Amino acid sequence: MAGELNLCRERLEGALPRKVEEISGQNPYACYQCGKCSAGCLFADHMDVLPNQVIRLVQLGDEGVAAFRAPWVCAACLACAVRCPRGVDIGKVMEALRVLALRRGLTPAPLNLGERYPQIALVGAFRKFTP
Amino acid sequence: MKRVAYFPGCALKDQARGYEAGAKKALEVLGYELVELSRWNCCGTVYALAQDDLVRHLGPVRNLVRTQEMGLDQLVTLCAMCYGTLRRSQRFVEEDEERLSRIRAFMDEEQEYAGGVKVLHLLNLLRDEIGFEPLESKVTRPLEGLKVGAYYGCMLLRPRDVGVDDPDRPEVMERVLGALGATPVLFPERTECCGAYLTVARPDVVQARSERILASAKSSGADVVVTSCPLCQFNLENRRPAWAAGLPVVYLGEVLAWALVQGATVPEEIQARIGKPAEVKA
Numbered sequence: 001m002a003g004e005l006n007l008c009r010e011r012l013e014g015a016l017p018r019k020v021e022e023i024s025g026q027n028p029y030a031c032y033q034c035g036k037c038s039a040g041c042l043f044a045d046h047m048d049v050l051p052n053q054v055i056r057l058v059q060l061g062d063e064g065v066a067a068f069r070a071p072w073v074c075a076a077c078l079a080c081a082v083r084c085p086r087g088v089d090i091g092k093v094m095e096a097l098r099v100l101a102l103r104r105g106l107t108p109a110p111l112n113l114g115e116r117y118p119q120i121a122l123v124g125a126f127r128k129f130t131p
Numbered sequence: 132m133k134r135v136a137y138f139p140g141c142a143l144k145d146q147a148r149g150y151e152a153g154a155k156k157a158l159e160v161l162g163y164e165l166v167e168l169s170r171w172n173c174c175g176t177v178y179a180l181a182q183d184d185l186v187r188h189l190g191p192v193r194n195l196v197r198t199q200e201m202g203l204d205q206l207v208t209l210c211a212m213c214y215g216t217l218r219r220s221q222r223f224v225e226e227d228e229e230r231l232s233r234i235r236a237f238m239d240e241e242q243e244y245a246g247g248v249k250v251l252h253l254l255n256l257l258r259d260e261i262g263f264e265p266l267e268s269k270v271t272r273p274l275e276g277l278k279v280g281a282y283y284g285c286m287l288l289r290p291r292d293v294g295v296d297d298p299d300r301p302e303v304m305e306r307v308l309g310a311l312g313a314t315p316v317l318f319p320e321r322t323e324c325c326g327a328y329l330t331v332a333r334p335d336v337v338q339a340r341s342e343r344i345l346a347s348a349k350s351s352g353a354d355v356v357v358t359s360c361p362l363c364q365f366n367l368e369n370r371r372p373a374w375a376a377g378l379p380v381v382y383l384g385e386v387l388a389w390a391l392v393q394g395a396t397v398p399e400e401i402q403a404r405i406g407k408p409a410e411v412k413a
């Protein structure tokens with residue numbers, strides 16, 4: 001994360017939070033940073049920023065959030081979504097960030113295709129990791 | 132025999148064939164015939180969480196149209212992922228008139244989707260239509276002595292408004308297993324994610340998850356783990372540590388067949404635990 005905290009209006013009212021809200025249907029400003037989503041996320045150990053931090057970066061309009069690995073480690077399990085006391089479906093916010101990255105031509109780390117998988121795994125992965 | 136429309140999905144025709152065969156025969160014993168859609172397409176496996184991309188819902192809606200063409204208004208799935216995807220898409224397109232009309236306009240070569248097809252999971256059928264007592268009365272080989280850990284995973288339970296049961300304290304699978312004479316064992320990881328499609332991107336992460344889930348089931352005393360999700364089954368069977376070799380992960384339909392279907396093949400290690408083969412109850 002950036003060293004300085006820039007709270008200027010252009011960022012708070014900027015493109016990123018609005019875009020995320022449009023794609024996810026979730027208001028990022030509903031989150032009050034309690035951290036419950038991160039506490040219960042089984043994949044947080046493998047993330048570079050925690051789910052609540054992802055939301056915070058979106059609130060701050062930090063475009064740098066697109067470069068983090070967290071949305072690609074999120075398994076869309078929705079454990080966070082059923083627990084958030086503010087009713088934020090963080091799973092949908094994670095999806096919005098994946099979709100935004102893919103639409104902008106950013107690609108996640110390559111898939112591990114050297115193994116035999118059932119269709120259900122491949123279709124699922126292709127739908128999440130390709131535009 | 133009551134006829135209900137059935138959507139198999141890819142896995143039930145491939146690695147989960149035993150699930151389909153078992154569930155079909157067990158449901159026949161219970162008076163239900165699963166009538167496969169004459170033509171069906173992939174549900175997409177994962178529900179599209181982005182709400183500005185309607186095209187992702189076309190696949191699921193086409194399957195709802197197929198159901199409507201049969202003159203039926205319920206569509207049953209066995210796979211937990213198909214259930215989640217079809218049920219959520221159905222709700223998503225129907226809750227907004229504009230979405231529904233755009234979908235209709237896009238697929239104008241199809242019969243117009245009228246709305247209102249109810250997507251059910253096998254567990255809904257067992258609990259809400261058949262009932263636990265009638266289920267118990269049809270058991271010919273009670274699974275006495277078999278300790279079964281029901282593994283729900285994600286898609287049967289979340290989000291709350293489409294889940295088949297309470298996302299924190301589900302009991303429907305345990306009730307079914309109890310009706311079959313088995314001893315359900317609760318284990319802490321029973322509602323936690325296995326990593327799903329991350330198996331293709333991050334096998335290491337899924338391996339860690341599988342290990343946690345199986346360790347949790349084993350330390351709670353389970354002899355066998357039951358699931359209705361073919362992706363969970365793949366991950367738990369293929370990304371498991373060596374110590375878990377003796378803990379099979381089987382499908383709900385197979386377990387139903389062991390208890391309800393005369394002559395169903397029961398794997399040896401299970402057979403050894405439930406004692407003598409098929410005894411017909413008087």
Ligand code: SF4
Nearest residue numbers: 031032034035037084
């Ligand atoms: S649980 Fe909800 S309110 Fe709490 S930090 Fe996460 S998103 Fe924000």
Ligand code: SF4
Nearest residue numbers: 041074075077078080
């Ligand atoms: S949906 Fe993603 S962020 Fe939320 S708990 Fe699951 S893996 Fe973590």
